[in-house]
Amino acid sequence: MNKELNEKTLLKEKTITSVEFDGEWYFKVSDVSTYLEEDLSDVETVSLPLKGGAIECATIDFLKAGRKKTERTEFDKKIIQALNYKPQRKK
Template sequence: MKKIKEAELRKDSSVNKIQFDKEWFYVVHDMEDYLDEDLTGVETVTLPISIDGVKFNIKCSTLEDIERFRQKEPLEDFRTSVFRNKK
């Protein structure tokens, strides 16, 4: 798992970002490419981001939400499945 440093992310031009209410939000699709990971379960907020002068409504997330999703155990959802409750 690749370590993320927020200072590096803010300088990286390949990741689109926006500051909203004093908090930085990063485009989830760009973060997937940056980390080379699937982030489909991350909590997102749709924010207007200007790319090349054109505004788009894009799903974004905070770095804390992304880190929380990445630290989740791979089989965490499996533990609560029906098979665990059978005796």
């Protein structure tokens, strides 16, 4: 999960098809999957009639809930530990 997932970012992104329906934004799941470079097959979708056909869309909440969580490798854990390291200064 390299990119942060938030509604404002998705709305600004030109490559993602979005539509407002009943006060909520829906995003085309395949476009978001391509943008994030992630598998979003577990996202709960709704078929909406867009561009002459039914397109699988999801709200930002469903997209966040359906993102696959990947375990951090030991290397990633060590990098995060090093980035958060704050040495104590001796007085």
